[in-house]
Amino acid sequence: MWFKVxxxxxxxxTVHYCFSSMPRLSETRRFLQSSSSLNCDDLLSNAAEKKxxxxxxAGAELAPAQCLWTTEASGSVQLRMDELCPxxxxxxxxxxxxxxxxxxxxxxLASKRGNKWEKVTFSEYYHLSRMAAKGFLKLGLEQFHxxxxxxxxxxxxxxxxxxxxxxxxxxxxxxxxxxxDACLYVAKDSRANVIVVENQKQLDKxxxxxxxxxxxxxxxxxxxxxxxxxxxxxxxxxxxxxSDQELDEVISSQxxxxxxxxxxxxGTTGSPKGVMLSHDNITWTAHHASRAGDMQPAEIRQxxxxxxxxxSHIAAQIYDLWTGIQWGEQVSFxxxxxLKGSLVDTxxxxxxxxxxGVPRVWEKIMEKIKEGISRCGYMKRKLVTWAMSVSLxxxxxxxxxxxxxxxxxxxxxxxxLHAELGISNCVKFFSGAxxxxxxxxxxxxxxxxxxxxxxxxxxxxxxxxxxxPKAYRFSSCGKVVPGCRxxxxxxxxxxxxxVCFWGRNVFMGFLxxxxxxxxxxxxxxxxxxxxxxxxxxxGFLYITGRIKELIITAGxxxxxxxxxxxxxxxxxxxxxxxxxxxxKRKFLSMLLTLKCTINPETTEPTDILSLGAVEFCQRxxxxxxxxxxxxxxxxxxxxxxxxxxxxxxNSKATSNAQRIQKWTIIGKDFSIVGxxxxxxxxxxxxxxxxxxxxxxxxxxxx
Numbered sequence: 001m002w003f004k005v006x007x008x009x010x011x012x013x014t015v016h017y018c019f020s021s022m023p024r025l026s027e028t029r030r031f032l033q034s035s036s037s038l039n040c041d042d043l044l045s046n047a048a049e050k051k052x053x054x055x056x057x058a059g060a061e062l063a064p065a066q067c068l069w070t071t072e073a074s075g076s077v078q079l080r081m082d083e084l085c086p087x088x089x090x091x092x093x094x095x096x097x098x099x100x101x102x103x104x105x106x107x108x109l110a111s112k113r114g115n116k117w118e119k120v121t122f123s124e125y126y127h128l129s130r131m132a133a134k135g136f137l138k139l140g141l142e143q144f145h146x147x148x149x150x151x152x153x154x155x156x157x158x159x160x161x162x163x164x165x166x167x168x169x170x171x172x173x174x175x176x177x178x179x180x181d182a183c184l185y186v187a188k189d190s191r192a193n194v195i196v197v198e199n200q201k202q203l204d205k206x207x208x209x210x211x212x213x214x215x216x217x218x219x220x221x222x223x224x225x226x227x228x229x230x231x232x233x234x235x236x237x238x239x240x241x242x243s244d245q246e247l248d249e250v251i252s253s254q255x256x257x258x259x260x261x262x263x264x265x266x267g268t269t270g271s272p273k274g275v276m277l278s279h280d281n282i283t284w285t286a287h288h289a290s291r292a293g294d295m296q297p298a299e300i301r302q303x304x305x306x307x308x309x310x311x312s313h314i315a316a317q318i319y320d321l322w323t324g325i326q327w328g329e330q331v332s333f334x335x336x337x338x339l340k341g342s343l344v345d346t347x348x349x350x351x352x353x354x355x356x357g358v359p360r361v362w363e364k365i366m367e368k369i370k371e372g373i374s375r376c377g378y379m380k381r382k383l384v385t386w387a388m389s390v391s392l393x394x395x396x397x398x399x400x401x402x403x404x405x406x407x408x409x410x411x412x413x414x415x416x417l418h419a420e421l422g423i424s425n426c427v428k429f430f431s432g433a434x435x436x437x438x439x440x441x442x443x444x445x446x447x448x449x450x451x452x453x454x455x456x457x458x459x460x461x462x463x464x465x466x467x468x469p470k471a472y473r474f475s476s477c478g479k480v481v482p483g484c485r486x487x488x489x490x491x492x493x494x495x496x497x498x499v500c501f502w503g504r505n506v507f508m509g510f511l512x513x514x515x516x517x518x519x520x521x522x523x524x525x526x527x528x529x530x531x532x533x534x535x536x537x538x539g540f541l542y543i544t545g546r547i548k549e550l551i552i553t554a555g556x557x558x559x560x561x562x563x564x565x566x567x568x569x570x571x572x573x574x575x576x577x578x579x580x581x582x583x584k585r586k587f588l589s590m591l592l593t594l595k596c597t598i599n600p601e602t603t604e605p606t607d608i609l610s611l612g613a614v615e616f617c618q619r620x621x622x623x624x625x626x627x628x629x630x631x632x633x634x635x636x637x638x639x640x641x642x643x644x645x646x647x648x649x650n651s652k653a654t655s656n657a658q659r660i661q662k663w664t665i666i667g668k669d670f671s672i673v674g675x676x677x678x679x680x681x682x683x684x685x686x687x688x689x690x691x692x693x694x695x696x697x698x699x700x701x702x
Contacts, residue, residue: 063255085483089256103328110332132163134239146190151198172262173312274511286326292466298328308334318462347422359436360681371611387413388446461505557657572645574616589699605669
């Protein structure tokens with residue numbers, strides 16, 4: 001089963017795996033029973049030194065380091081430990097063993113196979129991660145080389161990630177929407193020894209890579225049996241050939257200030273950058289940021305959540321994977337078509353206690369709910385509208401006291417809506433990865449759903465500011481995570497400046513990119529966010545824009561596009577995306593797209609207007625039902641309505657330079673498939689500027 005891996009020009013020591021589904025629970029237990037160490041306490045003791053669990057959990061000594069940053073995968077860094085965050089650093093393995101001691105018998109992972117949910121306890125999860133680690137060691141994974149994981153969220157994704165770290169490697173997620181070239185870039189940049197893929201679709205991308213060594217696939221059957229192709233079961237079986245002592249020696253050599261994870265940026269403004277995160281980055285953030293959001297340890301109440309956002313993004317990875325281990329949470333995996341419509345089915349079955357979405361997901365949920373309400377009969381529609389208005393008014397007061405009317409609206413209408421959405425047990429709702437609009441926040445307050453914003457970046461291991469039940473202000477990102485620091489630099493007369501971060505969550509550096517790392521960190525080691533914001537007297541942060549997105553007109557006027565774009569979308573509910581143009585231009589212009597239905601198979605926008613968009617047309621006297629009915633000035637009624645809406649936005653502008661002078665409607669909505677949106681549905685402005693160059697230039701022709 002074992003083979004020698006030879007160096008290649010493209011991938012030194014590279015082995016590739018493909019998996020798609022976890023072995024069924026009976027097979028899981030077969031693996032555990034085949035292991036020489038069934039007793040969890042035995043596994044938690046170091047085979048070489050026989051350390052007690054108390055000594056193991058006391059924290060590993062740190063690797064020597066002379067600097068706060070490094071760009072080498074094998075490098076180590078000084079930790080930003082001070083009186084605000086003095087906690088003893090620990091490795092991922094130490095965090096996991098601590099959790100197994102406390103939560104070993106609780107369910108950790110749940111995967112639906114057919115009509116049945118198969119569950120894995122924390123003790124089994126830990127054992128499986130060790131088996132995966134030993135499998136990686138058997139196949140030649142070298143210390144500080146990566147395992148790149150390409151697939152939708154699954155128990156195998158988690159086990160491969162944790163197993164990689166246990167084996168001394170560096171885990172690196174790859175977006176499932178990546179092109180073969182983008183996959184190649186990450187694999188080369190991260191020095192991948194191993195590539196794990198989910199299914200045939202992702203396998204086809206990997207097969208285009210040169211010098212393929214091995215593949216493991218667990219869903220369906222391989223098209224043809226080739227040398228060094230493994231099923232997931234075969235791969236896990238390799239671990240039986242590696243002793244616990246060999247693995248424990250690797251684990252005991254790990255230090256909390258060394259790299260164990262790579263998060264690749266989306267590459268919107270250039271090639272993706274590998275954000276190096278240390279054991280301490282992950283374990284400290286999983287502990288502190290989650291508590292800022294009021295996530296509870298399982299000994300108080302086991303949290304339950306549904307994993308569906310891309311794990312290659314820091315938001316989902318820290319929330320689903322690492323925090324799940326830290327606090328003993330039950331993570332249930334959605335189906336791969338979650339964002340095509342099946343997510344609500346999973347939510348109804350799981351009824352999670354907490355749920356996270358990116359702004360675009362919350363917007364889509366809002367649109368679906370609005371469509372559902374519009375289909376109701378007159379009396380029911382009136383009842384829902386009344387209940388939402390009562391809830392919005394009550395929640396905007398920010399008081400604990402709720403009126404009788406609110407209690408009535410909640411019991412008669414809102415609780416039933418929550419049950420239909422599968423969130424009847426959910427008490428915490430989070431939004432992250434991008435700014436969320438006020439319209440969306442207000443809509444969900446009307447449903448008695450408070451969306452708690454998290455603000456941070458990959459380079460801060462996720463959230464640096466958090467909203468939560470104890471720290472909430474409308475449209476604010478909340479307060480700084482306890483143990484972290486912030487400062488505003490280059491503050492203007494309005495109190496707005498660039499937000500900078502300091503804390504144990506600040507990254508090690510960009511892999512192999514010294515110049516970029518020095519750009520990101522100032523001379524004192526503060527992380528520059530590139531975001532503009534202000535902080536109120538109570539410590540709540542409000543993001544006002546992004547420095548790189550700041551438009552500086554030909555007349556020298558600084559314009560933050562986000563607030564203007566949000567105002568247009570709020571004024572005109574037919575608009576899906578709005579992008580402001582005007583950098584180095586004489587005036588502002590705007591690209592608009594219309595809300596439309598999505599092809600459930602391809603996730604591409606169709607030509608059919610959404611129900612809400614059709615209703616907008618009808619309210620203004622138009623009979624249009626398609627995007628093509630409107631664009632190019634065909635529907636003068638809709639064009640006039642949009643013109644009037646933009647005029648209302650312009651009437652609130654602080655100066656003439658802040659007014660939108662020209663606009664046009666693009667024939668197709670922006671999408672991930674189309675390239676205008678990134679994996680977390682964030683607008684990729686440089687891409688849009690290139691794609692619609694001719695439309696933009698037409699605005700400024702004399």
